[in-house]
Amino acid sequence: MKSQKPTSPPRWADRLLEFYCNPRLLEQIQGDVHELYYWRLSEKGEKQAKWAFWWDIIRFFRWRNIKRSTTQQQQFNSTGMLKNYFKIGWRNLLKQKQPSLINILGLAIAIACCIVAYLFIEGNWLKGMYHENKDHIYMITHTATENDEVTQFGYLSSPLANVIKENFPSVKYVSRINNARVVVNCKNENFSQFVQYVDSQYMDMFTYNVLYGSAQALDDPNQVIVTESVAQKFFRDEFPVGEEIRVYINGEAKAVTIGAVMEDLSNVAMFNFDILLNNQLLNSTTSLDENWEKSSWTFLQIEEEGSSVELLAGLKRLVDIHNEMDQDNKYLGIQLEPMMGLSRMAEQIEGGAANGANLAPQIVLAAIGIFMLTLAIFNYINIAILMATKRVKEIGVRKAIGVKRSQLVFQFLTENLITCLISITLGVLIAITLFIPWFNDMATTNLKVDLLNDPYIYLFFGGLLVFITLASGAYPAFYISSFKPVDIFSGKQRMSSKSVFTSVLLTFQFVLAIITIISGIAFVQTNNINHNRDWGYDNSSKIVVNLPSDKEYKEIKNELLQQSQVLGTAGSMDLVGRNISETTVKIGEEEMEVDFIRATANYPDIMGFRLSEGRLFNSAMATDITNSIIVNRTFMDWYNLEFPVEQTVTIDSNEMNIIGIVEDFHAENFAFSINPVVISALPDSNMHYLTIKVAEDQTEVMATFVKELWHEKVDNDIYNGIVQAEMFDMYFFEMKGLRNTMLFTATLAVILSAMGLFGLVSLNINNKMKDFGIRKILGATMFQLSKIIVKRIVILWAIGCLIGGLLGSMAIGALLDSVYSFHSGVGALPLFFAISFLLIVILLTVSMQLVKVKNSNPVDTLRIE
């Protein structure tokens, strides 16, 4: 006889059997193993019986016994079912307009953000993907030793291109590419443009969208191709093809005609230029075909896939040819790098065609996209669960007539797919019409959604669709389909909006909102501080102009000094605020890199540097020009020096005495911290820049005057005059862009979480209308009623503030560190402001819904329909 209280076989083993076993065989198999178990239990004891049971179950796992779907189970009319799912889904969407709208709009906004982020990142990593022959184009690089290290260089000795063209029949096209910034004269107006000198086969190799003229224009070395926006700048409304412009190449003016106009380059284009010129224009002065010391980027296109093998075999010969011709710079090897791989190799190839992708903005943008998507998806989950409360009966009926849970899940996911499809379409529209133009303006990029040429964007959309559908739909679908029909119809199944899950999602949204608000405020604050920051010198009433040569320098200076409004001028080699050279100084044995300003003796005085100790230069003293320097306070601190300094400072093997110390000033914009600065005096000739100090309030008048004078004297250079006080305007503009991005993000995040909260509270209140009605009849005040709703949200807000505040101040602090050298960090003010701002938004959102409670008449809500 068995023991009085028989222990049952291991439950999990039994379940495993039930899970895998063919239902038709289950009964006999399960019966046998159970019987065996009880027999062993009485014979051998519990432990052995359990182990043996497990072992039996495992041994029964044979192909014959395993459950598999039979043809009988698959004969459903899927098409009809799916059609029905779509129809029901669409009706449900229309029936609950407000929550649906919140879901779709929220997702669309988030998707639009993601699209911008995606396009930006794509542009960095998929450079060159619009070129038709992209898979057949290679860049030729070489390796050589530099500073005892083997380095790969992106350029190649220019004459080698001809050798390649002659010796390798599998090479279809070769082109050398040289970049330069040149002065272009069109209709007596000078422009500074970024040009690319190329060989005529360049246009066969790289596909560009030519708008007017012939793509073969470059076959004639005196023709050029310009981009659309440049053509517009040069000729405004006139038809540009055939017009003549003059290009200054190495100081020599050359007349060329516009052969063609091409579409502006997108962000994904391999190269960046305004004008394409033929290399032969360069040849007359520098001879690319013969001078082996000249090097250019060299690209080639092979005939077809696989023909690069012959080429690879011949590369060794090229190395020998080169090393024979140019014995000073020997190559170790020559490589072919596929064009599409260049972005990824940017770090590795020195001087290559692709820039190293700057990771920081990509990470920030991706983070923003992910933040928004998370917010929208959480909204969706919360609202979808509550929306389903109106449909529990439908679920009950479906289940009662034998719909399986997996089918219900599938149904909800199908409905979700509709919502997500609409959202993606709307998101693309929002991105194209609003976000991308805004972003392009702000970040001066040329992003665009190119649905015709970009195969990857479809991958992205597809991936996004699947991800959003599953991420937002999976939980609601599984949760809702778990209801039991009995509970639904007996009214026991109450949808509780107080589920922990909902609370966690809501808190997480608050955290994200807080972080973005903090970042927005912190950036605004830092920008304001930087705007009002003391530059460390008197930046008012000064104009700086560039000067191409000594002759013009003298002429302009003398002319200006006769003006009554001009208080003084000083020449300099460096431009304080933009362009400072660096040098190595040595005190004793200690070497250091410092900023180096070379200027005339009166420069510190004209610039208004604040003298702290010692004296400024005296142009009358010969020693001041030859061996005296002025340093800034940081220099003294770094070297731990006290004034007067007895040691001399060695610069380029010249011994210099420190005669004075000036207070720290910002020699570069605020992204850079203050470096040690050395100012040395030069004789008053051949300076690059002339700083003009003018009478107060005369800056604008004189700026125009100086410009006119400059144009009178100089004819083949670009006027780069600037008012000293506007030196950082570009920087401020960039920072303003960044600040606006952060503010924009914060606004969106707040709107998204408010929208979600709005929907959630609205559905909650609708579910509780009867409850409120009874309370109202019993005399509850509005305050008491609000408390029911508000209390929980405020608690969640508090938790969100705590987590968000901590995370935010750490993350945003790190972000500020990477962007600014000077910032006040995330202080109490942004934190406090963020927290209270969010609370106000929450309370406003909730009170908008509470009005509904206030206006409700208990008679309506309590009447039994």
Add this chain to the structure above:
Amino acid sequence: MKGNHIGELEELILLTVGILQTEAYGVAVLKELSDQTGRSVNISAIHAVLNRLEEKGFLNSQMGGATNERGGRRKRVYTLSASGRSVVDEMKAMRDKLYSQLPPLSYNFSV
């Protein structure tokens, strides 16, 4: 006949089913086998062999009564079919025939 060839375990189980008459199901076969021959075989192997023999037509089966030990589950009871019986007979006859030809044991160590 090629299809009539059966393995040793199959033969044993076929015999056991015959012995058990109307009480032959998985566990009973297992117990009988271990009692009579001392061989312990895993239950899953017994099921597999029973199935195989049924497919070959040597066994018939039907769902039998439920017992308490099995938690009220029914068992599949096997009976020897006519062809099963003839296979057993054939096997025995063949063995006897072969055995009878075996020379008597001679303890002749001188060779």
